[in-house]
């Protein structure tokens with residue numbers, strides 16, 4: 599097995615990189631060592647990740663019970679999978695929207711499944727792809743463990759036991775996403791909000807409250823990136839440290855508007871559904887990653903609509919897009 603070293607970032611911060619079974623590769627978890635010991639993210643629920651996590655802790659003469667608090671940046675399995683290792687002694691905390699994910703609330707999952715089935719149909723996705731996506735979601739759930747949720751963190755909250763650190767809400771990649779911001783030195787621990795070597799996807803989500811419109815995740819993601827300008831260094835959930843975060847933010851914002859222009863081209867000659875354009879834009883990839891490619895497509899449609907570049911209309915339960 600690949601051994602990923604323990605990395606000392608500052609006197610206060612250690613990085614523990616853990617293997618994941620996912621395409622994204624290893625995940626970075628962080629330990630803030632202050633009056634309290636706070637772990638940021640846990641890695642997925644796999645034997646390999648758990649073995650590595652325990653070894654890294656041992657190298658610092660720590661045991662899981664020494665961790666006072668586990669803060670989860672967002673609800674994806676590579677970040678929340680191993681909360682059970684710490685549940686006996688640590689508070690498990692995150693954004694309020696994290697609760698049903700962590701508790702594995704079956705009615706919440708069923709509501710989302712129903713929402714997405716109807717939603718994908720509206721956008722022209724055939725049934726076999728809808729089922730494929732549902733299957734994929736069940737597969738990811740295997741890498742998390744049901745747990746309790748001990749408290750929520752929201753915009754501006756201080757973190758008990760680690761003076762100087764505050765929570766900054768960074769929705770987009772996930773509706774549950776929060777980052778940690780050190781106001782003294784501009785350090786940010788950003789989960790998957792900013793990643794250097796790949797662009798983080800604004801994944802589609804269902805509304806958290808019944809009868810509310812779905813969140814436009816790419817638009818939220820862009821706002822949350824703009825909000826994070828001015829950080830000195832960003833420690834991400836995957837890959838290397840980001841030493842020029844403002845430059846990366848500008849690059850990402852620009853990439854999105856350029857990509858939106860490419861999406862718009864597909865809508866020039868005639869009206870289409872989002873799924874049709876998704877297939878044209880990603881002729882090979884859409885069948886391997888239907889949820890992700892569809893998220894990308896619709897996210898950029900949301901952006902184009904906001905910019906007044908395309909319009910949509912509904913007819914017989916189907917949504918059609920056209921460039922203006």
Ligand SMILES: [Zn+2]
Nearest residue numbers: 674676790835
């Ligand atoms: Zn991740």
